[in-house]
Amino acid sequence: KxxxxxxxxxxxxxxxxxxxxxxxxxxxxxxxxxxxxxxxxxxxxKPDSHDICFIADGDTQGFLAKRLGKAEGDIVDESGARLGTHEGAYGFTIGQRKGLRIGTPAPDGKPRYVLDISPVTNTVTVGPADALxxxxxxxxxxxxxxxxxxxxxxxxxxxxxxxxxxxxxxxxxxxxxxxxxxxxxxxxxxxxxxxxxxxxxxxxxxxxxxxxxxxxxxx
The missing domain is CATH 2.40.30.10 (Translation factors)
Incomplete structure (x- = not known):
């Protein structure tokens, strides 16, 4: 490589x-x-490492939650409207689509993606693919x-x-x-x-x- x-x-x-x-x-x-x-x-x-090499099972979110603890915050859309909650902004990545657990579909029926993560406010912003x-x-x-x-x-x-x-x-x-x-x-x-x-x-x-x-x- x-x-x-x-x-x-x-x-x-x-x-x-x-x-x-x-x-x-x-x-x-x-x-x-x-x-x-x-x-x-x-x-x-040793097997090839495709993620963080020191997290052997690949569960990055579990690794962080164990050390940082759960921290509930809001999931919002681009207008700031609250769509749901999460248990720690550290568990998300820009461009993520799966695991958002928002519940309500987007107005256009298309998938939503993580657009922004704010550790200060513990807020995750989601929106359409082209906003990425x-x-x-x-x-x-x-x-x-x-x-x-x-x-x-x-x-x-x-x-x-x-x-x-x-x-x-x-x-x-x-x-x-x-x-x-x-x-x-x-x-x-x-x-x-x-x-x-x-x-x-x-x-x-x-x-x-x-x-x-x-x-x-x-x-």
Whole structure:
């Protein structure tokens, strides 16, 4: 798997001390597992991790509820109308459709999705699928793997560890990274890291602070 996304949080000083045992070899996962087994490493037979690696059963919501406790809050629509309740905003993700337990259908009869999560008010906002489309974002606390970009530039961006790259234009303004997508994207949430690439080179990363939807103002 391409793990270059995680390098976006490292600066050039840290990268200078980083070691990558596999180097640039074209080695298959099966060959790597066989080598690990030959060396007696327990991870040779460890299953692939597709979610949070330290939550073995995949029950992220249960893991958080056990440690944070239940915290009832409201589920609202875009107008602020209360549709239902939840037991903890931490149990939701942007773009989630299942498990909302709203009860009443949307006026158009179509599914509703999580559009926004506010930990401060413990409120989850839901709405139609097209309200998930994001055209731009602002990100803070940028970290560069080398020199910071000078002026606006064209890059590709990755928004999650196993997500696809998408073309963007990005510019550093007043310490904040302003990013515009070539085409609307979904599943963008404040708190995520956005990692910029110049070809195959990791340029750096920043933490998403706000987004601009195609159908609404910044949230």
């Amino acid at each position: 391409d793990q270059s996304y995680v390098l976006g949080v490292l600066d050039d000083r840290q990268l200078a001390h980083a070691m990558f045992p596999l180097g640039d070899t074209v080695t298959t996962k099966e060959e790597i597992r066989a080598e690990a087994a030959r060396r007696g490493l327990a991870v040779a037979r 489309d994001v055209t731009a974002l602002t990100a803070v606390r940028p970290r560069w793997c080398g020199a910071a970009p000078a002026g606006p530039g064209a890059y590709t961006a990755q928004l999650r560890a196993h997500g696809d790259e998408t073309p963007v234009t990005a510019e550093l303004t007043g310490g904040e990274l302003r990013v515009t997508f070539a085409a609307p994207v979904r599943g963008v949430a404040p708190g995520q890291a956005i990692v910029l690439y110049d070809g195959t080179r990791v340029v750096g990363s920043a933490t998403i602070a706000s987004t601009t939807r195609a159908t609404a103002a910044a949230v």
